[in-house]
Amino acid sequence: PAPDPAAGRAVHAADRAHVFHSWSAQGQIDPLAVAGAEGSYFWDYEGNRYLDFASGLVFTNIGYQHPKVVAAVQEQAAQLCTFAPAFAIEARSEAARLIAERTPGDLDKIFFTNGGADAVEHALRMARVHTGRPKVLSTYRSYHGGTQQAINVTGDPRRWASDTGTAGTVHFDGPHLYRSPFWSRTEEQECARALEHLERTIQMEGPATVAAVILETVPGTAGIMMPPAGYLAGVRELCDRYGIVFILDEVMAGFGRTGTWFAADLYDVVPDLMTFAKGVNSGYVPLGGVAISQKIAETFDQRPYPGGLTYSGHPLACGAAVATLRTMAEEGIVEHAAHIGETVLGPGLRELAERHPSVGEVRGVGVFWALDLVRDRTTREPLVPYNASGKDNAPMAEFAAAAKRAGLWPFVNMNRTHVVPPCTITEAEAKEGLAALDEALSAADAHTAE
Ligand code: PLP
Numbered sequence: 001p002a003p004d005p006a007a008g009r010a011v012h013a014a015d016r017a018h019v020f021h022s023w024s025a026q027g028q029i030d031p032l033a034v035a036g037a038e039g040s041y042f043w044d045y046e047g048n049r050y051l052d053f054a055s056g057l058v059f060t061n062i063g064y065q066h067p068k069v070v071a072a073v074q075e076q077a078a079q080l081c082t083f084a085p086a087f088a089i090e091a092r093s094e095a096a097r098l099i100a101e102r103t104p105g106d107l108d109k110i111f112f113t114n115g116g117a118d119a120v121e122h123a124l125r126m127a128r129v130h131t132g133r134p135k136v137l138s139t140y141r142s143y144h145g146g147t148q149q150a151i152n153v154t155g156d157p158r159r160w161a162s163d164t165g166t167a168g169t170v171h172f173d174g175p176h177l178y179r180s181p182f183w184s185r186t187e188e189q190e191c192a193r194a195l196e197h198l199e200r201t202i203q204m205e206g207p208a209t210v211a212a213v214i215l216e217t218v219p220g221t222a223g224i225m226m227p228p229a230g231y232l233a234g235v236r237e238l239c240d241r242y243g244i245v246f247i248l249d250e251v252m253a254g255f256g257r258t259g260t261w262f263a264a265d266l267y268d269v270v271p272d273l274m275t276f277a278k279g280v281n282s283g284y285v286p287l288g289g290v291a292i293s294q295k296i297a298e299t300f301d302q303r304p305y306p307g308g309l310t311y312s313g314h315p316l317a318c319g320a321a322v323a324t325l326r327t328m329a330e331e332g333i334v335e336h337a338a339h340i341g342e343t344v345l346g347p348g349l350r351e352l353a354e355r356h357p358s359v360g361e362v363r364g365v366g367v368f369w370a371l372d373l374v375r376d377r378t379t380r381e382p383l384v385p386y387n388a389s390g391k392d393n394a395p396m397a398e399f400a401a402a403a404k405r406a407g408l409w410p411f412v413n414m415n416r417t418h419v420v421p422p423c424t425i426t427e428a429e430a431k432e433g434l435a436a437l438d439e440a441l442s443a444a445d446a447h448t449a450e
Contacts, residue, residue: 001036001043008033008045022146023158037064040422040429042409050404051433053421054411055367058220059278061256062324062333063422069284069323076319085112085312095318098325099280099291102261105270107291111305112313116251116277117145119288120214123273124149125307126290127212127245130299134167135205137198137213137244139174141222144214144249153214156222157388172201174215176225178361178372179380187228195234207242212273217263220252221413224363224370232269239272245296247273251288255279256328256423259338259366266365272296279423281324287317328423337423341366344427345419348434358383358444369419371441373399376449382415383444395447402443408436 011033021029035045040063043049055061062069076091083089096110111126113119124136138144140155151162152169173181175194182193202210213235219225239246248271253263256279260266264274273296277288311317328334341364349369353359360374373383373396383395396412403410403417411418421433 003047004035004045008035011045039063039065040425049407050409051407051421051429051436052409053403053419053433053437054409055420055422056283057278058252058257058411058418058420059283061279061337061367061423062282062327063424066282066324066327066424068327069282069320072319072323073284073316076316080315082311083315085308085310089313089315089318091315091318091322092313095313095321095325098322099276099289102325103274103291104262104264106294107270107274108294109292109297111290111292112318113277113288113290113309114286114311114314114317115145115288116249116275117147117150117288118309119251119275119277119290120144120150120153120249121147122307123247123249123275123290124153124212124214126273126292126296126299126305127247129306130296131211131243131245133209133211133244135170135210136168137170137172137201137205137210139215139219139222140171141174141176141219141225142216142249143219143221144216145251157386160388170201170205170210172198174219174225175228175231176223177228178225178363188230191228191231191234194228194231195238198235199238202238202242202244207244210242210244212245212247213239214247214249216249216251216253217267217269218253218258218365218368220368220418223372223413223416224368224418226363226365227267229267232264232267236269236271245273246271247275249275251275251277253368255324256334256337257366257368257420259334259341261334279324281317281320284320284324285314285317287314287321331424333423337366340425340427340430341369344430345369345434348431349419349437352434352438352441355438356441356445357448357450358441364419367419367421367423367425371417371419373415373417373444375447383447384415386414395444398446399440399444403436403440406436406439408433408440410437410440 100108138153142155144150144154175190177190184190254276272293274291349362353362358373361372375381384393400412
């Protein structure tokens with residue numbers, strides 16, 4: 001489409017006058033006015049096009065405007081736009097069936113929510129009612145959503161401002177060898193020590209008070225730390241031993257991002273509850289949910305579940321999910337994500353790390369990668385400090401600005417950039433993105449000791 005700067009200015013002006021944005025100092029932001037998007041790209045009103053290495057907020061797993069999903073939403077809108085949750089509706093039934101078919105083990109019942117945070121809220125409520133216990137254990141390096149309980153179990157600094165209602169939340173350290181809280185030298189040590197630490201936490205809190213352990217299968221926003229072999233199996237075993245509900249949060253990691261339907265498939269682990277959102281329908285219409293094991297579903301067979309939502313299983317959102325899941329299967333999109341990770345992104349990012357002193361570590365799988373940026377590769381001092389305010393963030397801001405000048409929209413969180421494009425990204429697009437990252441990393445290198 002032809003550029004239309006005047007239209008862009010009107011969109012921007014109305015935004016600045018009336019839209020209150022997430023997680024931002026409203027007077028310090030300058031949101032880009034976006035005119036459209038397709039596949040792996042979006043563009044502004046000035047004629048600039050960006051390769052989206054952030055997939056929005058890591059949710060457009062199938063890319064923007066996939067014609068099959070757009071058509072399914074249009075057809076569902078024409079057939080039945082909306083309906084109350086207490087009825088059996090074709091799109092909802094079929095979405096639940098397709099999700100249950102893919103979730104691990106006996107996670108065969110689906111409770112639909114509007115997004116990830118409320119999925120986490122409901123999973124925690126199910127665990128507390130099921131066990132009759134009050135506490136929830138979660139890791140410091142985690143993000144579980146912006147509602148009150150979900151932000152309390154979140155570990156990252158976005159939690160700090162809402163730490164007023166933390167009753168029942170206990171944080172512990174998960175494994176993270178590059179920045180090991182346990183002084184480990186190998187993945188085996190890190191795994192063993194992290195499991196010892198979790199067991200000690202459970203014992204000190206009192207096992208009979210702990211309802212749930214909630215973990216992101218692969219922590220996402222907090223840094224894409226692949227858990228070492230044996231860690232998730234070890235947590236599963238601890239939860240079984242102490243009668244604790246094991247919740248895996250797959251809101252970000254699920255539906256193809258790791259090159260498998262769920263990250264849990266990589267580790268052959270089956271939780272008691274699994275939360276999902278984002279990739280389930282690539283965010284075309286808001287949708288999330290909890291996949292529930294037989295054991296926990298049985299708790300609510302004869303006893304009402306104390307919770308619900310007006311839009312639980314909204315037909316438009318479920319219609320989008322049905323089309324997304326069918327298309328991902330038909331077009332081999334999950335396998336493609338695994339392949340592009342193995343053959344292009346993984347090798348390409350490791351090659352960048354060799355040449356750029358600001359890259360401390362590359363980690364990830366599929367289309368789920370993080371570059372941990374440092375001032376000094378020996379001390380591993382982060383390129384910017386760990387804080388909630390964005391203070392002293394200039395080196396990362398310069399990196400992001402350089403990426404955008406090179407036509408790449410990056411995902412940036414603290415001292416990391418995440419390479420999280422759509423699962424549908426082509427080899428040529430991935431290479432184009434790596435070339436732009438190469439340019440942008442030079443801006444980060446300028447702040448290193450080397
Ligand atoms: N859980 C995880 C792992 C997430 O990454 C997110 C969002 O980024 C959420 C929960 C919250 O999801 P939502 O923003 O849809 O409420």
